[in-house]
Amino acid sequence: MFNKEFKKKIKIKLDNLRKDKTFNIWFKVFLSVFFLNIFYFILLLGRISPGVMVAGISLGGKTPEEAIELLSTTITSPEKISLTSNEQVFDIELEIIDFSYDFQKSAQAAYTLDKTGNFAYDIWQKLVLPFKTANLGLRLSLNEDQLFESLSIIAEQASVEPIYPSAKLVNNLVVVEKGVKGQAVDIESLRSEIGQTLAFSKTSPVPLPLVNVDPTLTDEEVEGFRARAENLINKSLYLTFEYQTYTYKNDDVFALLDPKGEYSEEEILSLVTDLASSINREPQNSTFVFDGGRVNEFSPAKDGVSLKIDSLVNMVTGNLRTLETTENKTVSFEIPYETTAPDVKTGDVNNLGIKELIGRGSSRYRGSISSRIHNLSLAASKFNGVLISPGETVSFNNTLGDVSLYTGYQQAYIIKDGKTVLGDGGGVCQVSTTFFRAILDAGLPVIERRAHAYRVGYYEQDSAVGFDATVYSPTTDLKFKNDTPGHLLIQTYTNTAAASLVFEIYGTSDGRVATTTKPITTDVTPPPEDLYTDDPTLPEGTIKQIDWKAWGAKSRFTYKVQRGGETIYEKTFYSNYRPWQAIFLRGTGPVI
Structure with a gap:
């Protein structure tokens, strides 16, 4: 009994002793590792951890300043980067894109790799970096916009443009182009690859990443x-x-x-x-x-x-x-x-009642000879800035003044005595026609207006038949009255490139609304046969056209002006256009 009790106590003591030794050993190991790490961390204070590289250059154990020195003496900034596609080579001069390496930031990135502020992460990085290297890219700067522009130019040359499907009307039949495959440069991938090449100081050319573009249609889609x-x-x-x-x-x-x-x-x-x-x-x-x-x-x-x-x-x-x-x-x-809204309105800069646009008229003169364009531009300028008092009746001819070579006009075709002839101021009727349309749009009473003897193609380029007005001083005039409560201001705009003339009338709207009916055209008659007249002043065999054919017709439209639902002015305008034959002079004189 005594022996068993004693043996049990001895066994317990031996077990405790054994346990104490194991503890001591592990405790000593722990202390050794701990102090070794402390010593290791102290050695690395202010230095880059072992295993850290930049562009393949080992910076472990170096201070940031030493790393900057090593990088700047080892890395050479390239002058260009080459891009390749098949047998083509495209060079980008790096000076153009303001490229440079930033060695200070590169060294700082290496130094702070295991100094993020996250204690557990930083400790782990310090322990594993010596056994698992980290190769960082160089920090660099460049002009991204200039790089993109350079790459876009290269991409345009290296790409094979696809032909996208299209439909065209040819001889009133729809012709469908089903499209053709192409290739395009993936610029975003290329920018990334260029960045990697420069960051790791690689010297090999960068292949252009090409992607297939297939816009073609199947037969069913066609x-x-x-x-x-x-x-x-x-x-x-x-x-x-x-x-x-x-x-x-x-x-x-x-x-x-x-x-x-x-x-x-x-x-x-x-x-x-x-x-x-x-x-x-x-x-x-x-x-x-x-x-x-x-x-x-x-x-x-x-x-x-x-x-x-x-x-x-x-x-x-x-x-x-x-x-x-x-x-x-x-x-x-x-x-x-x-x-x-603008800061300064029209009514703020005058006390004449000129506040807003109340009427606008336009016409086109495509195909006019240069002298006609000169004349209509000159005539239109005579009306620009003209101020019309309330109650005043305006005469087109009086406002225009003398039309002759002495006042700057050139010879162009006019209608005179039933013929189309060269005369001073040909083209002035383009101005009176445009002014007439602005008067109608403004809702002003027309006192006098006469249509041309025959239809003139210029006046129907952007208008229905019948909205023209001829003038010829002193017998034929265009007149209207300013029956608004304020002054009127005329503005003219000539656009030679677009072959257009615009009249604008500014004043004060009194609420009137002007309308014109769609013109009614009747008695349309074809032009007579072409007339050829012998002319001994022209060499034999010469044909010269001096008049142009036009269809005859009668046209009318009604012009109505209302205010507050009440008609304040109404008039029907009639036009009687004679059929007009083409006239040619046939030379019978000697050939020079």
């Missing part, structure tokens, strides 16, 4: 695209803004279709963006300089305009769908926009 385009033949979209109309028809409309879907968002956005670039404008303050009974300088106040891009994209898409899915031949809608 037929579907053709059917959609055929449904839109001679259908038109009309977009209006102020006095301008933008027309899209046939090929322009086909381009808005997505051959593989519904409608092309990219093409519609491109159309809208182009419109915005021509329509958007900043607010314009008014200026008004009055001197010697005439306004020498005037610019009306204009609201700033900003096209509503998203709204217009949706409207174009919706109206295009209407055009495609209905029998409508045309769809017209106004372009949506926002306005910003």
Whole structure:
């Protein structure tokens, strides 16, 4: 009994002793490791940890200053980087993109790799970095915009442009181009690869990453695209803004279709963006300089305009769908926009009652000879800045003044004594016709107006027949009365490039609204046979046209002016155009 008890106690003591030794050993090991790490960390104070490299250069154990020195003496900044594609080589001079290495930031990045402030992470990094190297890239700087521009130029040369599907109207038949495959440079991938090459100081050329672009249509898609385009033949979209109309028809409309879907968002956005670039404008303050009974300088106040891009994209898409899915031949809608008021309005700069635009008339003169363009521009300038008092009756001829070579006019074709002949001031009737249209738009009473003897093609380029007015001093005039409560101001604009003339009348609106009916044209008669007259002053065999054929017709329209629902002026304008024959001179004289 005693022996068993004693043995048990001895065993317990031996076990405890054994346990104490194990503890001591592990405790000693722990202390050794702990103090070794403390010593290790003390040695690395202010230094980069072992195993850290930058662009393949070992910086372990070095201070940041020593690392900067090593990097700057070891790394040579390249002068260019080469890009390759097949057998082509494209070089980018690094000076162009403002490239440089930043050795200070590179060394600092290496130094702070295991000094993030996260204690556990930093301790772990210090322990594993000697056994697992970290190779960092060099820090660098460059002009990203200039790099992108350089890469875009190279991409344009290296890419194989795909041909995207399209539909064209040729001889009233829809011809579909199914498209051709191409290749494009992946610029974003290329930028990344260039960054890596420079960061790790590599000298090998960078291959251009090319991606295949396949826009081609299947035979089934071709037929579907053709059917959609055929449904839109001679259908038109009309977009209006102020006095301008933008027309899209046939090929322009086909381009808005997505051959593989519904409608092309990219093409519609491109159309809208182009419109915005021509329509958007900043607010314009008014200026008004009055001197010697005439306004020498005037610019009306204009609201700033900003096209509503998203709204217009949706409207174009919706109206295009209407055009495609209905029998409508045309769809017209106004372009949506926002306005910003100017600081100085027209009424703020004068006390004459000139506040706003009350009438506008326009005409085109495509095909005019240079002397005619000169004359109409000169005549229009005589009306620019003219101020008209309340109650005043205006005579076109009196305002225009003398028309002759002595007053700067050149010879151009005029209608005189039933013939088309060269005379001083040919083209002046373009001005009177345009002024007549502005008078009608302003709702002013017309005292005198006469139509031309025959239809003149210039006046029907952007107008129905019958809206012309001829003048010939002193027998034929255009007259109207200012029956508004304030003064009127005339402004003229000649655009030779667009072959257009515009008259604008500014004043104070009294609420009147002017309308004109659609002209009624009757008794349309063909022109007589061409007339050839022998002319001994021309060499034999020479043919010279001196008059041009025109169809005869009678036309009338009614002009009505209302205010507050009451008609204050109404008049029907009649035009009687004679048929006109083409006349040619046939040379019978000696050949020189």
